[in-house]
Amino acid sequence: MENLGYLFAGYAVVWLLLFGYMFSIAKRQKQLEKEIELLKDLKSEN
Secondary structure: OOOHHHHHHHHHHHHHHHHHHHHHHHHHHHHHHHHHHHHHHHHHHO
16 A cells, blocks of 8 residues: 555556647647648649
């Protein structure tokens, strides 16, 4: 029971890393969607 604080800290770090990773993936996905739309627009102009 003495190491319960370390266990909690470990879980907290893992969850923070996981959410950070998910946030970065979502950000990249939105950027890719914008690029795809731009490419579609360029293609339809020709």
